[in-house]
Amino acid sequence: MSDGKTKAQKLARLRHIATSDDRFFIDYTSEIEEYLDDKDPEVRALAVECLWEYPDPAYIDVLMDLAEHDPDEQVREYAISGLGVYIYEGEYADYDFDWGEHTEIMREDELPQSDFERVRDYLLAVVRDAARPINARRRAIEAISFLHEPVVIDIIEEAYHHPDKKMKISAVFAMGRNASAKWEKYILEALDSPVPEIEYEAVCAAGSLALDHATRPLMRIATESEDKNLRIAAIRALGEIGHEMAFPLLDDLQFDPDRDIRKAAEEALDEWMMSAHLRELDDTDLLDLDDDLDDFDWNGDGWLN
Template sequence: LFHIDNLEESGILPANVVYSLSDLYGESFEEFKAGWRYIESQKRLRAIQTLAELCETNYDLGYELLAYLGFEDEMPEIRAASVDLVWFDASEKLFHRLMALAEDHSPIVRAAAISGLGRFIYEAEVAHFNGQLAEMARDFVVERYYDYLEDVQVRRSALEAASQGSHPAVPDMILEAYQSPEHEMRVSALFAMGASCDTERWRDIVMQELDSQYPDMRFQAARAAGELVLEEAVIKLFELANEPDYEIKTQAIISLGDIGSNEAKRSLNALAERATQEGDNDLLEVIEEAIEYSSFMGGLLLPMFDFDEDNE
């Protein structure tokens, strides 16, 4: 608690604190809980955000008890941020808690909870979660999207969550959002196009938006091009990978790895050569991971065509 109470805006926590908070349970957690409420709200929020970022990349960390404590916090930002602490959890317990938070009086909490429900909708699509519960979530988020009096961030989250599943309303929702006069809804529509995996329906729009004048639209179009495996997008993605905007650049590289065609691999190799020459090790790491992913996925597909010549 001392380290959290003295947490600066940099959000840096000592490694021993990061791991000790992950191991909290029983009496240790009760002692932590008793002192937690006396810490300034902004510092509590900063701690939650810092730990959420860390557990995204370190699967050894788990903050379930801290997340549920955060769900009860009086500060809406903390309730919302706590959802990210359990991004990996697909339990029915969390599902029901998120359904409750999706009715919170604060729109930022509702938006965060609905985003979390998108994971359960997806997990049910691949048979890793209770289908009946996921259907409840699908119907709920579709209803939220069509509530035009709802906060736009909540409606965006509802669209993005619904696109993770196969609700029949999703194509119409995406098209309506894309035609919206609200720029943020159009951004979410592009996200949803990629998440829907409906390549033939959204191919032309995604290709068009790779040339958008808006950086956030180009970012989402690059993301969607990878998810939809648009081989015709490789040349444009290579161009985007040379943009000064780092987020667009890295997303274009990731999408080239997702597409994994020979042309995409050649583009990644060219980008790797340039990053090496420029000494950009951070970007080189992103490129190497994309190349590795592309090779891995190619290896999974090869057995499909490994015919026995003796049987021809």
């Protein structure tokens, strides 16, 4: 299918696959597989990135092989990053839960625990291998950061204090994925970083973790930064946090002279509304919801009350 296409056409096709909404409904894997063997490393790297939406265990060995043996460094890094989706799938699989007689049905679409453990062990080995290029180790830290295990917390914290600023950038990115409350002080500190990449990742992480205490610095960044991409990231983060203090600013930014800022503010306001609504749910509401769920039972085909 890819024969006869120029590099530009191949990249355009892969970008379409990576960003179009229909990727959630259409299986593009056979097409992606063709591009994984392309002679151009940029095409191979983008094909690897597209696999994120298709966490089939069959691709674990493919990604590991690329991570170890592809001649291009960027492709190797992308392959390591791509393994992160299996950490995400495994972290939320709840392997310890006993489904009883419904185990086979409930585990049907779940990543096998053995595959999850294999990916986890591989990524940990990459992180710990000092002989590896620092970028490979960074990508492994980012990939494994979905995992809420003490060893991963330690790895992220160590990376934050690493003398190489690139490692610190990855650490802050990983904090946003890991979502531990432990990271709040680090993220707030990183919001004042003189390193633009660290500041950007801190802005994104503050939104991901919905850090109330980040609201004021994010408002400052959203209005005062000369970096438009950073302003947009801060606006989005304010929407994710949903603090009442941010509403007037987001409302005003809908009328900003810059079209991209206006669009970001409109989207952030929609997000703010949802976040603010969740804030209205107190512990009593959540307990009531839990009680309601207890009234339902699984019969093998669906939930019955």
